[in-house]
Amino acid sequence: MTAAAHILVVEDEPKLATLLRDYLERDGYRTTMLHDGAAVVAWVRQHAPDLVLLDLLLPGKDGLSICRELRSFSELPIIMVTARVEEIDRLLGLEIGADDYICKPFSPREVVARVRALLRRARVNAGPATERPLQFDDDRFEARLHGKPLPLTRVEYRLLRALAEHPGHVLSRNQLMNSLYLDHRVVSDRTVDSHVKNLRRKLTEAVPDQDLLSSIYGLGYKLDWS
Numbered sequence: 001m002t003a004a005a006h007i008l009v010v011e012d013e014p015k016l017a018t019l020l021r022d023y024l025e026r027d028g029y030r031t032t033m034l035h036d037g038a039a040v041v042a043w044v045r046q047h048a049p050d051l052v053l054l055d056l057l058l059p060g061k062d063g064l065s066i067c068r069e070l071r072s073f074s075e076l077p078i079i080m081v082t083a084r085v086e087e088i089d090r091l092l093g094l095e096i097g098a099d100d101y102i103c104k105p106f107s108p109r110e111v112v113a114r115v116r117a118l119l120r121r122a123r124v125n126a127g128p129a130t131e132r133p134l135q136f137d138d139d140r141f142e143a144r145l146h147g148k149p150l151p152l153t154r155v156e157y158r159l160l161r162a163l164a165e166h167p168g169h170v171l172s173r174n175q176l177m178n179s180l181y182l183d184h185r186v187v188s189d190r191t192v193d194s195h196v197k198n199l200r201r202k203l204t205e206a207v208p209d210q211d212l213l214s215s216i217y218g219l220g221y222k223l224d225w226s
């Protein structure tokens with residue numbers, strides 16, 4: 001299954017792009033290379049690759065804008081590549097929706113390992129709805145974890161629903177608050193924290209051996225079941 005995965009490498013430094021291609025192909029992946037940022041979105045729409053390795057600084061259009069545009073229509077796994085480790089904090093804070101970040105200079109082996117891990121995670125989350133651990137009934141505000149109903153309030157239901165839509169992604173308090181505005185209430189960020197705390201407790205009571213919901217200091221919250 002992995003062998004057929006198609007990776008788009010967006011990198012304007014030819015040497016680096018070739019290095020990545022060689023390592024990925026040696027590991028059995030199919031690759032396409034693009035050097036111009038302006039060509040990426042249309043290419044992805046047309047070819048639907050399995051994963052994108054996306055350099056931050058590109059001619060034509062920067063990686064940040066590309067990532068945002070891709071996220072407006074696709075959940076495909078995106079790994080951002082940046083030249084500076086400090087950039088990663090900034091990128092995380094911008095909520096651009098990338099799944100992982102790699103800092104240059106990188107070891108191509110590590111890149112391949114991250115690609116493999118992310119594809120595995122994407123496959124788990126893309127499984128048929130009936131095989132997913134969490135099921136949602138929006139009419140009844142009922143969430144089931146491994147088939148067992150969770151005793152959630154409406155706010156907790158909405159929080160869990162929002163987190164489950166982006167498994168493995170960190171959602172900021174602001175993003176979570178936006179998901180609660182559907183309830184037409186004004187919710188402060190501290191309130192979000194206490195609702196998340198309650199939600200987390202209920203999830204832990206339901207599956208004590210698994211830490212599904214984690215808090216990422218200074219950034220937000222993340223739901224992960226892979």
Ligand code: CA
Nearest residue numbers: 012055057058
């Ligand atoms: Ca570049």
